[in-house]
Amino acid sequence: MTSRQFRWVRPVAFLLVASLVAGCGLPRVGPNKREIYAGSVQRQGDAFIVTVNDRVTRATAVQPALGFTDNFLNAGLLGSDTISPGDTLGLTIWENVDDGLLTGATANQTILEEVQVDGSGFIFVPYAGRIRAAGNTPEGVRRVITARLDQQTPDPQVEVRRVAGNGSTVSVTGAVSGQGVYPIEAPTRRLSAMIAAAGGIAIEPEVAQITVIRGNKRAKVWFQDLFKHPEFNIPLRGGDRILVEADTRSYTALGATGTQARVTFETQTLSALEGIAQVGGLTVSASDPTGVFVMRNEPAEIANQVLGRDDLVGAQRMVYVLDLTRPNGMFMARDFAIRDDDTIYVTEAPFAQWAKVISALTGTLGAVGSVSTASSTLSGDV
CATH class of the missing domain: 3.10.560.10 (Outer membrane lipoprotein wza domain like)
Structure with a gap:
């Protein structure tokens, strides 16, 4: 066998590769x-x-478009001293006698550290009876207790302190530094202040969204809009749920x-x-x-x-x-x-695509050329 017998290898290989490239799809990223x-x-x-x-x-x-509905925007600011069901009150009662209704023989004051406001909004004070506290202020409750005790002990003095309880709290969850239940107090009566009380957001401000759920109503705003649009910094209500999450x-x-x-x-x-x-x-x-x-x-x-x-x-x-x-x-x-x-x-x-065709041709022809060269070498030895 001589080298002349292999002269047909290169042109036939080129035709075969060209046909292969033309008939088969080359790799690509998608439609053109x-x-x-x-x-x-x-x-x-x-x-x-x-x-x-x-x-x-x-x-x-x-x-x-994100924003609060009128139900949220038109809600008035909750008074910091307004008592709600579930709140806890602290009472101190002074009596102007040595042996009063509530005090012993050696003391003239009685301290009631924790008086729970029940679900109906009432508290019970000995000798003053059942008193409605929800919706009232500590000062209003003080006057009611004083008036009732005044009928039984001379010139009673009453102090009522409000301690935030679960009736005036909101839950803050999601991408904040400190998830939890927080009381609505004077500094945290608005949305942005409550988020700050929870440690602030833990994601980029540009993609942070705030959802407020109140009963069966909910609304969502961009975090940055709380500061661009002051009306979005809404007053909170007891039982509100605040969710901080990234834009999806x-x-x-x-x-x-x-x-x-x-x-x-x-x-x-x-x-x-x-x-x-x-x-x-x-x-x-x-x-x-x-x-x-x-x-x-x-x-x-x-x-x-x-x-x-x-x-x-x-x-x-x-x-x-x-x-x-x-x-x-x-x-x-x-x-x-x-x-x-x-x-x-x-x-x-x-x-x-042309580059891929050329690469396919040259790569394949290179392989064919190698085979042809090897065959020629072998034939020369015969």
Whole structure:
């Protein structure tokens, strides 16, 4: 066998590899621009593909509105001395006689350290009887006790002290430094002060959300809005539950980006440009800056506004196109808002696929060449 018998190896190998590359799909990060556009409604697909401009940016700039309802905003400030069921009172009673109703022969005062306000709002004081304390102040209760004892002992003197009990407390849970049950006292009658009493939030302020649950009603605000909007710093009520948690919104980044992952929001608002930057930007060696897509299910009212229609019903699949190479492309990406559950997809540049083809060809041909060389060497020895 001579080397002439192997002259056909290289051209046949090239044809075989070319056929293999043409017939088999090369690895890639996802669909290309042509395939995405093929799924548009205009081409019998099920998604509306829209190029982002200023009008589209304004129509889609919708963010979740957080705030308190009127039930929370219109609640008056709870008096720091108002007694509630479950509170504990401390009483001291002085009598102007040596042997009084409550005092012994050698003392003229009686101290009742803990008098519990029952569930109906009443307390019991010996010789004064059952007295309604809930909704009253210590001064009001003092006058009632004094008036009743005055009928039985001369010139009684009464002191009533309020000690916060479980009837005027709130629970603070979630991402705070000190979870627990805290009394509503003069310094902690408002929401921000109560959070401070619990040690403050233990997460980034930009993503912290505060939920207040009062009975069967609940409302949520951004932590930072407590200070931007003073009306959100609402008065508290006994039994309120305060939950501090991080924003749960997220988006998915796929394609030719630095990282392909599901990413949580790091700020209250997030632009497409910030979303791309948050995952490491575009892949320099593979991305196509003309093919940046944002995919979402858009509510019908927004979809109709974007498309200039009024007949769409229900959520619509929308694909928004950003071309970063245009003169205003970066500005459009900076102004276009990303929303919860969005998908940012960046297509590969066409040359990236060619590079893969060439790599496949040269790599395979290199292997074939090695085999051919080895065969030629062996044939020369025969």
